[in-house]
Amino acid sequence: MASIDSKDIHKIIVACDAGMGSSVMLASQLRKQLKGQQIQVEHTPVNSIPADADVVVCHAGLAARAKVTAPDKVLISFQLFIGDPAVTKLVNTIKNGGTVDA
Amino acid sequence: MPETAPLPLDPRAIRLNASAGGRDDAIRQCGEALLAVGAVEEAYIDTMIERERSISTYVGEGVAIPHGTLAAKEAVRHDAISVVRFPAGVDWDGDRVTVCIGIAARGNGHVALLAQLAEILMEPDQAQALREATEVAEVVRLLQSNINEEDESQ
Incomplete structure (x- = not known):
């Protein structure tokens, strides 16, 4: 299992199918919640997760695809677009x- | 967000008294509203339904945000959203959807609106106001109220 110390997190990618809808919403929420933390939050399609991502956040239904495109990344999967416990954690x-x- | 794209919420793409026979019909109406303002080509609408079949775009508080697939970006002419309200509700794989926000995006013109939608959904009172809105101006006010304060720097 991949893991990372919180202070080594510089870039979080919220991945979704098209990078058009739900990932945009979640990325904006994360950006707001992490304001002042020197962490970049971006949203991208699941098949173009950038190599410099430290943590990938995606819907549980896309986790298998994210594991293929970014096998060595810490992957957080969620079910709820707003207020998911995994994202809060x-x-x-x-x-x-x-x-x-x- | 470096570019200052015009806000993609065209009042003509807001329909507040619709009814749908089911989820796919509701999505089709969201797509047709996007088509009506010239934001997408007709082919985009089928991909919205295809996208929904892979993962639901239900985001909570009676709201779904249907949009097309990555491949369908070709069929998007400009960033836009549509708002279609179904006062009687639509069964969305077991959830009840009252407001559908259709999305068409090539760039980031819709990002501030979705960020604001996330804010609305975090506040039960505001979410209720969106579900119960009967005036186009009210929907525009809700979705654009904080946009000037949004900090989208990446």
Whole structure:
């Protein structure tokens, strides 16, 4: 299982199928919640996750595809676009320090 | 977001008293509203339904945000959203959807609107106001209220 220390997270990618809808919404929420943390949050289609991503966040239904395109990344999957516990946990770990694992 | 694209919420793409026979019909109406303002080609609409079959675009609070597939970006002429309200509700794989926000995007023109939608959905009162809106101006006000304050720097 990939894992990363919260202080080594510089770029989070929110991946979705088209990079058009839900990922855009979640990325904007994350950006707001992580304001002041020196972490870049971007949204991209799941098949073009950039190599310098530290953490990939995607819907559970896309996790298998994300694992193929970014096999060595820490992958957080969620079910709810707004207020998912996995995403809340990621934000809290970044804010409080700790290890984020897939 | 470096570019200052015009806000892609055209009042002509807001329909507040629609009814649909089911999820696919509702999505088709969202697509037709995008087509009516010249944002997409007709082929885009089928890809919205295809996209929905892979993963639901239900985002909570009675709202779904149907959009096309990555391959369908070719069929998008400009960034736009449509808002179609179904007062009687539509069964969305077990969830009840009252407001459908159709999305067509080539670039980032819709990002601020979706960020604002996320804000609305986090506030139950605002989400209720969106579900119950009967005036186009009210929908425009809700979706654009904080846009000037949005910080989308990446």
